Amino acid sequence: MPFLADSQHTTITGGHFVDQSIGPINVSLTNGQTGIGILLEASNPDAAHDSSARDYAPRCQPGTREQHIEDIVGWGAPAVGADEPLPLFWMKGLAGVGKSAIAQTCAERLKDLGRLGAAFFFAADVRDDAEQFFPTIAYQLSIEFPDYRDLLEQRVRCDKTILKKTMAAQFKALIAEPFQELEKIGKGIGRRMVIIIDGLDECKKADDQSRIVEIIAAAARDGVTPFCWAFFSRPEPHIEASFTPEDVTQVTYIALLPVSDDANSDIELYLRSGFKNILRHRNIPVTSQWPSDSDIQTLVKASKGLFIYAVTVLRDVDRAGSLEEALRAVCAATSNSTDGSLFAGLDAFYTLIMRRIPPEKLPTVLLLCTLLCNAGSYPGSETYSGVMQWSNILRLSEIDFRATCNQLSAVLHIHDHSDTLDFSQFGDTDCPLQYAVPAFVEGLRVHVRGRLGGSIHFYHKSFFDFLIDPTRSGPFYVWSSPMDNAYFKHCLEVVLKCEETYHFQVSELILAHGVADSASSLSWPYTNELVNSMLKACIYGWAFDTCSRFGASPKIESQLLQRFGCADFRKARQNQAMLYAGCRHFMAYTLWGCYGRRKIIRGTQLFHAPRDEFRENFDATKFKAKIKRWKECGIIQRYYPNFGSRFKSLVAKKYQDKLISGLFCVGHGPKSVFWYWEINLKEEYYQEFLATDLAEGEKTFRGEWDLWLTELRWYT
Template sequence: MPFFPDSQNATINDSILLDQSIGPFNISMTNGQIGIDALLKASNPDAAHNSSARDYAPRCQPGTREQYIKDIVGWGAPTIGADDPLPLFWMKGLAGVGKSAIAQTCAEELKKLGRLGAAFFFAVNIQEDAEQFFPTIAYQLSTNFPNYRDLLDQTIRRDETILKKVMEVQFEALIAKPFQELETTGKGIERKMVIIVDGLDECKKAGDQSRIINIIAAAARSGVTPFLWAFFSRPEPHIEATFTSDDVDRITCMVLLPVSDDANPDIELYLRSGFKNTLRRRNIPMKFQWPSDDDIQTLVKAAKGLFVYAATVLRDVDQAGSPSEALRAVCAATSNPTDGSLFGGLDAFYMLIMQRIPPKDLSTILLLCCSLFEQPTTTI
């Protein structure tokens, strides 16, 4: 006997009975994981280390920053028989010293080793909200662990409002509890995976930056999740205070990436490799050495240990109509700065960039710069 005796057009679609004769409704359902779909919408795909938005993300040139990379990868993927690493790692350093390049390179190396669980790269000067942080981590983890993905999907199906709740609840429901359940059922992760967080200081609210650290540190102390967490950030006072608090300090490996002339050999190698790539991309044959050794040393000296300077020079020269003329202008500006301060060469270079802006656009650019670097007084 039919369920709909008055209908000749009843169909069964994914276990949902539909009477197609009662109206023009177009109702459909799929077997897709609705919870995971909702999680994806609540996440930030651009924050992943391999997102297309990071096509031009800074990376360490081969042969540069080798010890830092070796130490971090060794911490995240220790050799068999080695002592268990501390669950948290914090690399701190001023803006421009190359933290993001190291973070990106380490993420790629750990991915090759099968030890990268997830990564969140905060965008520079965008001031992203923290509400997407744990959903993004959870979604990336779900792509690596099918059993976890199924549990996560069920959790969100039962209560999708989890995605809009406070970070503590998000972490417990989306990450801690599912992995604990997998562990108790014998389906846990065999070895600890690394989660990389770069640019935490770019998160919109300073209070949220500290909360993220404390939430993760509490989980690490109790051992409820099988992860190692690597943070890269500026040493902002509130971040420094959080990492150096008694509860967090004892489970954290801290490394300072200094502004130092010790970085000069790496900056020189970075510049030489970058200029070679420019010639290769532009298909420019050179009958003589370019840049000259004098040019390279001028740039290294002007960099004052800051990789961001070298990266900006390479980008400026690479995008110029004539790379050789652009480099000549940069070297002229930085070798004879009018400012006698420590970073006079950098100031001269950035002044050169500003001078290239068309007059009709200058006021708009200055306004934009002011808005990007203005620090609100109520961020907590």
């Protein structure tokens, strides 16, 4: 019997109890946070199949994709007496063929059958963090299985570092071992349960995608958990490679969801049902058929087997002022396309969406698309989807920002979060960020960047793919030279505008004279100074980092780089220190675009790109080219110290040790900082420091470097 199962009208405050129902498990009830509560904080509730964040998740219309759904549901819930199916299922297919709709529908049916253990629906930018994956699965399983929940409660409370360990260690501690323990004492789950993983290819890092498959495949092969796992993803090469080993293929069903005319009947049914729903929602009775059979067939032909085409067309028509005009425009764009490629119909439709944007609004819309595409490719550790952050970076009011987004309503989604956050937990809301409790700064920063004002993202990755492929998007290609320069120029103007509103007081950034508060610098401010100062610091930091990264591109015009060289690098670095106060370290780009781990100690910014990042990101040719170009544009000047031989030897080129280094001033006069970098070709790493005080920077670099690297190894 569960612990205190039949108790009534009971109040417990503190104490220590032993529940012997599933073995000698101590459950300590204190005023502290529960283990399950800690697990919930480390998870992503939005990834569940029935989360409110996925209200508009694609699902199959009745009568469509039935064979695929029956195959998967039958695999997960086999008939009585049937042979036990293999423990893994992988459905692969190109973007837009309907994998997520099938996954969602299967999750709902398996839930109705009592066979769904958990589900994680990945999505770029919003649900893409591998560190949340196993905690999320474990939390959902704890809701389904009370005995497992009790074990998990104790494990997490006793060792909170479980949630900071590797994915393999998390899987073992949170899932494998607890269920093995339950099995030993006769409390196994007793039936086949399915865990669904959709959109694995949208997990942030390719290595994490492969690692998830490897961990689960090894567990399935060795039978260490009672679950079967269904994956839905694009056939990316690294994911294909993870399913290729013989010991994995032996335990995996692999199904291809092809782009084929065979799906046309399902797409036709989906379109007809969707148009009926549009009329019903608008309370429009019709006596004649709309759309006509001819229009339906035009759309079906244009889809070329891609369900995302039908989904996006319905969304576009539903949001139009005139249904008939919108439908005629879509059909005309499709009919006029002479491209015979797979994505011809989809590209024609996406092009139509972009061409409908009024010319005076198109530059702002393209800038928004560029921002979102660059954020989508940003491999950082945080989610950059907060609506208020993007609105302020674009320097648009709330009304203007939402009006801009409405131009892309068929492909762009703004999720208005209903949850409210008590910002007073981060400090006095009337005081600026400088006075916030350092331990709480990270939580405030993550919320502002990821959720403040809502979150924004493309409905489907196919629109992202369209925008970054010049052969598909043509004049709307967001990574063209003109767009790169427009994007760089805009971010530079944000940097220069932000730095004007600050000045130094000793070593702190405070508001400049005549600047009443942070809200006066924002196009869409929040309601208190604490959040506004964080919001301002976020957009300043984002814009400056963007200029640093894009400044490595040979496409950026020299005159823009020269203007960047006049920026206040000291203020920008102090803003980073303020933004990441209390943070042990964080993932970031270097001044020239390399990616790795950064830490700020006493005003000195340390950066280290270890072997993996070095091999993946370091390009010696590009590095040399950037040094040369930045010198030519006056952004950096080589610095020759004259205060002792110790530092001179530090910056000398040591070819015998395969160590190359350099020391520069970045910026001009009192706005400059010192930049020291070194590359070890033998050990394969890059590291640097940025400091306003060179002697202090060198002291910190040498004095604390080994300690920090030790901390990094422990943390990772």
